[in-house]
Amino acid sequence: MKVLRIFLKIIGIFLLLLVLAIATMITTMDDTPYQEMAYYKEWKTLIGGAKGDTVGTSGALQAGWAKVNITPAAPTPTAGYGNRRGRPYTAVHDSVYVRAIVIDNGHTKAAIIAADLLIIPPTVIKSLKEKLKPGDIPFDQIYFGATHSHNSVGGWGTGISSLFFSGKYDPAIVENLANAFHKAITDAQKKVEPVQLTYLESLDSLDIRNRLVGEEGGIDPEIRSAAFVTKSGQKAILSSFAAHSTVLNSKNIVLSRDYPGALVDSLEKGRYDFAMYMAGAVGSMGPIEKGTDDFDEVKNQAFGVQNALLSNNSLKEESKNALVETLTLPLPLREPSPRLTMSIVLRPWAFKKAFGEYPVYVKALRIGNILMVGMPCDFSGELTGPLDAYAKTKGLNLMVTSFNGGYIGYITHDKYFNRDLYETKTMSWYGPYNGAYLQEVIKDIIDKLS
Numbered sequence: 001m002k003v004l005r006i007f008l009k010i011i012g013i014f015l016l017l018l019v020l021a022i023a024t025m026i027t028t029m030d031d032t033p034y035q036e037m038a039y040y041k042e043w044k045t046l047i048g049g050a051k052g053d054t055v056g057t058s059g060a061l062q063a064g065w066a067k068v069n070i071t072p073a074a075p076t077p078t079a080g081y082g083n084r085r086g087r088p089y090t091a092v093h094d095s096v097y098v099r100a101i102v103i104d105n106g107h108t109k110a111a112i113i114a115a116d117l118l119i120i121p122p123t124v125i126k127s128l129k130e131k132l133k134p135g136d137i138p139f140d141q142i143y144f145g146a147t148h149s150h151n152s153v154g155g156w157g158t159g160i161s162s163l164f165f166s167g168k169y170d171p172a173i174v175e176n177l178a179n180a181f182h183k184a185i186t187d188a189q190k191k192v193e194p195v196q197l198t199y200l201e202s203l204d205s206l207d208i209r210n211r212l213v214g215e216e217g218g219i220d221p222e223i224r225s226a227a228f229v230t231k232s233g234q235k236a237i238l239s240s241f242a243a244h245s246t247v248l249n250s251k252n253i254v255l256s257r258d259y260p261g262a263l264v265d266s267l268e269k270g271r272y273d274f275a276m277y278m279a280g281a282v283g284s285m286g287p288i289e290k291g292t293d294d295f296d297e298v299k300n301q302a303f304g305v306q307n308a309l310l311s312n313n314s315l316k317e318e319s320k321n322a323l324v325e326t327l328t329l330p331l332p333l334r335e336p337s338p339r340l341t342m343s344i345v346l347r348p349w350a351f352k353k354a355f356g357e358y359p360v361y362v363k364a365l366r367i368g369n370i371l372m373v374g375m376p377c378d379f380s381g382e383l384t385g386p387l388d389a390y391a392k393t394k395g396l397n398l399m400v401t402s403f404n405g406g407y408i409g410y411i412t413h414d415k416y417f418n419r420d421l422y423e424t425k426t427m428s429w430y431g432p433y434n435g436a437y438l439q440e441v442i443k444d445i446i447d448k449l450s
Helices: 002-025 038-049 122-131 171-189 258-269 294-309 348-355 381-393 422-426 434-449
Strands: 026-028 062-069 078-080 097-104 109-115 142-146 151-153 193-203 208-210 222-230 235-241 274-279 285-287 315-318 324-330 344-346 361-367 370-375 397-402
Touching: 038 324, 038 434, 062 171, 062 222, 062 274, 097 171, 097 274, 109 171, 109 274, 109 324, 109 361, 122 171, 142 274, 142 361, 142 370, 142 397, 193 294, 208 381, 222 294, 222 397, 235 258, 258 274, 258 294, 274 397, 324 434, 344 348, 361 434, 370 434, 381 397, 381 434, 397 434
Parallel strands: 109 142, 235 274, 370 397
Antiparallel strands: 026 344, 062 097, 062 193, 078 151, 097 109, 193 222, 193 315, 208 285, 222 235, 324 361, 361 370
16 A cells, blocks of 8 residues: 555656646737737837838849759658658659849849748758858848748758658758759849839639638739840749649649749740749638649649739739839747647747747838738738738839748738637737738838838
């Protein structure tokens, strides 16, 4: 009996310690309105002190473009769906690239990077920053976006969560990607020549759906593009759409760019000499999968988007000036609090241990009459409509893109915050009211750069 009592006592102590350990890791959700939080005041100070580059130029707008193949020599972990646990891809269906456009108006240079990756990995950004030399375009003047393919190179993530979404960390992969980013910018910079810039806005409600709440919610049906034409007749286009690059399902573990790759390839075989694509406000937005198999669906999705993009009904607006302005600012947030249940959340230190810590920022690039704003998240397409309309009152055409080199999860419309859904529970990491907060952040940027 004495031995049993000692054993039970030890078990009791162990359970007590376990309860105490769990208690240090969890808490309840903080629902303080964002306007009352310190991070909101910090943002207002940052944007208020930011200096928009409003110096004009009498010179011509110039642009150059280039791409670098980032297809690995051997299979890597596949970044994308969590249920794959980072399994290596089994074959190369189509090669993956990083593409760059460099803009120069004689006063300001900027670079736009689009990579065929799930996101622009923070680890790659950190490595790229270390490679930038004094003569290079500064980090604050580089705008990043991803095609958001769920069938591309992994191995770039850190922390426990990376084992699900990008596979085991490999520093060689990070190094190779950072080198490719740098080379794409360098190669594009060597090719700049005078261009005419045109903004294109096309409607495609047939190839996009609200995957969060279905017909209860809205969609962002606009394909937004920046088209460049040189005096020699060379044509390039940068396009952005909100439908997720998830036509290929999780069981199809091959290296591929998904439908954005098929779209870019088709554009380059037709009207344009160079094309690149960036995921737009893809939060809550899904593609329309129609076809006999995954790759038939990829073809059909790309064909539908291209038809809309090239439609004669597209809005076209030539830029009347050569203004180039850039903005990179830290993005203050409340402390992370990912949900375990709808009311119980992980404490910030536990989240940071699992996910790692990297800088979070917002980026903006104005080229003539186009304002691009890059967010560190899957930004919801339901949030863009009012912002788009507001930008137009300022004479700007807004392009909101996701995956700017930081990552904070999904930002959805606040009215869905308390719904037990993947985007609003599993992938919502920074508490309530971020839909309204980040809409205000973008509106402030529109005001600053208009």
